[in-house]
Amino acid sequence: MTHPLIRLRGMAKHYGEGATRVDALRAVDMDIHAGSVVGLLGPSGSGKSTLLNLIGAITDPSGGHMILDGETVYDGRWLRRDLRRLRLEKIGFIFQFHNLMPFLSARENVEVVLDLAGWPAAKRRERAQSLLDYLQVGDKAQAKPAQLSGGQAQRIAIARALANNPRIILADEPTAALDSERAAIVMDLLRKVAADQGAAVVVVTHDDKIMNRLDVIHRLREGVLQSPEERT
Template sequence: MSSLQAHRKAIIGIGVEMVFQSGGSRFQALKKVNLEIFKGDIQLLMGPSGSGKTTLLSILAGILTPTAGSVHLLGEEITRMSRNQLARFRLANIGFIFQGFNLFPALTAAENVEVALHLKGIRGRMARQQAQVLLEQVGLADKAKNLPRDLSGGQKQRVAIARALAGNPQLIMADEPTAALDSHSGHAVIELLRQLAKEGGCTVLMVTHDSRIMDVADRVLHLEDGRLKA
């Protein structure tokens, strides 16, 4: 692989395996998974329930440590990092989007985004201004003062995307981001992620069951029984 090609790759997984032990039983969730994802791409990871999609996403995001294999993100081998190094790397480089939105119910849309900015050391007026800009980016400037209970599912997911984009992460990891949305809202959310990826050079890896959004992806990976299929 040329150094130029390597430089263009945001996520590389080499021989990734994951074994879960429970009592006397042993379950191999991932079997020698190799993958490469280019910078600025939207990559879907699809497969049936129990195929290991969320486990793989968690390993690629540095939340789980694989039993074997290595993961390189943005040219850094995260599987060799200490827990503290990994926490700092994730905070600086990765934004997360979850299927349940994970918004704080007592905070407004803007405050939910500000929380993520605070974690990255951005506070006060700067945080308020950046939160407003991020909500504008996702088309929710007029909902900044709304609580989550006053927002639709699609709007909550947009707040979650704005929060994930706080601090300009280079990687977005999304776990079933359209699961709670109807077809129209789901497509709008993915189209928004695509636009942000293409304009900001952000790389998006998304676990999904939702075949309706396949047309928005640059590439689709299929995982079955812990193995990647072409």
């Protein structure tokens, strides 16, 4: 068995102290392996967004141990000072409403990540175009987000998430704004990305229609992670 790309041990998050303390996550243990598409499910307030934020190094955990792509990044404290750099290097994000920059073309939206990572202009243009071609939206390279359909915009967002070759993809309700057909296409793309790039894809979702496209489902209830459900 290979090492998991994401390993969480005893990860916890609470807000407040004493009588006002709220435990958003309680001692979460989780392993996510390369090539798998994992769903995080649960009712509102169950802690799934908090868990996504912890894995994404957006929120400070209250305790625990976290390894991302072979590097211990949290062990009671962050072991990296620059968490944005950590995100840039290791994690790709996909959002519910794609969050493309309205003032950039589709290709520039992909390039922006490469620019932040310090890629030279010619190479990042080439890389961005190849990703758009891979996701079958190469002909939309010059289009602004406002000129794209919801499905096309989400593909551009996936291309952006993949731009810097991260091995961890975190997707927050990526199909919530799409109809069944487009949602299925996006999920198939994420499965393809996981398989082709050897990435671990974590999807927070409420969307029943994509359950059959998840390899593992983790359910959360009041901050407690339930036993995983293998789907295949």
